[in-house]
Amino acid sequence: MEYKIGKDARCAVIGYGSWATAIVGLLAANEARVGWYVRNPEVLEGLRSEGRNPRYLADLEFDMERIAVSDDLNEVVRGADVVILAAPSAYLKDFLAPLTESLADKFVVSAIKGIIPGDCYKTVVEYIHDEYGLPYKQLGLVTGPSHAEEVSRGKLTYLTVVCTDPENAQVIGRKFAAPYIKLSYSTDLYGVEYAAILKNIYALAVGIAVGLGYGDNFLAVLIANGAGEVKRFLDESYPDARETLVSAYVGDLLVTCYSVHSRNRRLGLLIGHGCTVRSALNEMTMVAEGYFAADCIRHINTRHRVEMPIAEMVYKVLYQGASPRRSMKELIPKLI
Structure with missing residues (x-):
């Protein structure tokens, strides 16, 4: 009906x-x-x-x-x-x-x-x-x-x-x-919603990179690889004839990674500057959705086993106490 x-x-x-x-x-x-x-x-x-x-x-x-x-x-x-x-x-x-x-x-x-x-x-x-x-x-x-x-x-x-x-x-x-x-x-209820969730994780990664002193050249590579992870996750977990090179997918990813208004980028920036995850969260005046998304997406991905090295890096920094600087260096060879 x-x-x-x-x-x-x-x-x-x-x-x-x-x-x-x-x-x-x-x-x-x-x-x-x-x-x-x-x-x-x-x-x-x-x-x-x-x-x-x-x-x-x-x-x-x-x-x-x-x-x-x-x-x-x-x-x-x-x-x-x-x-x-x-x-x-x-x-x-x-x-x-x-x-x-x-x-x-x-x-x-x-x-x-x-x-x-x-x-x-x-x-x-x-x-x-x-x-x-x-x-x-x-x-x-x-x-x-x-x-x-x-x-x-x-x-x-x-x-x-x-x-x-x-x-x-x-x-x-x-x-x-x-x-x-x-x-x-x-x-595309599934694809659009998951893309909007995933982009918060990549904005966190960008914030960490900026806080560590990486430049625009690297950020472009990081975001491009993030877009690839989003597409792979969607294609594997819920295949559909979707076009991800439009504003609801990649546009949302870009603005969250680059904008001064981005809470997730701000959280990553604080961590990259040397704040502990807990102190960075306490300094935030609004919720950074990427913090929760990093844990949930990693859990969901245990079913799909999609290769997502950036999302994995963010998870380890947020939840396993991994060094942001060391983790970013280990990530670099995995990017294309």
Whole structure:
């Protein structure tokens, strides 16, 4: 049986970080009313009293007549047809823990580029499918090279909407439409989601290399080899007639590796500069998804045995206490 999103479907956003805040800004420009689940008391009060998120993208001002902000998850979900997940993957279980409202008639969109850490080793889409019984036809992604800081300032951005049904993708796309947003569409739920997760690992590797003093010539080689690892992993784990030389795959990889806004690059940079992994994590003000992804992808790859020397190097540095400098030197002969 087909599942079609209605053209007047109501949207709600789960999360209060920078990306969630930027997404609410986009939706509020197109929708009469947007639900927003915010469990942080400081952020909730700031939105209600000043129409701003005091912790993330504080310059972005909201028309609160168009936003129904609440710390009651069930109330927010109950009033929505499309639920957009935009909390860090490491905390998604906690965010959804109070949920008793059924998702059976909802369409759930992940805007999260991370993997559920712990013992399940699942992507967000896989987790929602398994834990809440939603078929993949009721699951989608919004992704692409899209730092929240630039989206909130109206910088030209390319987003990709992924759904198994192209018509549903188009409906979701219209809700994210803006003069500075260029939209493309895909049905490759598996490939796009895993590419968005893997690129965080390679951004960490780039940050480590920069911190160690390697130059642009080497970084280009490192990123090119990272793109090759992404393609090999996708081709082996879920073969499909996908084209990875487009923005949702390689574009997202490039911006995460090069941008000053990249949390994962920043984490790698701190480690390359000599910080311990623990102290670098403590210095981060936002979640670097690549830290969890490195462990989860290594676990998943034990089934597929794809050659991924960069991802392996990052894992050893993060989780086995390997020397970043020595590990990078050992990696160099493995690159082409």
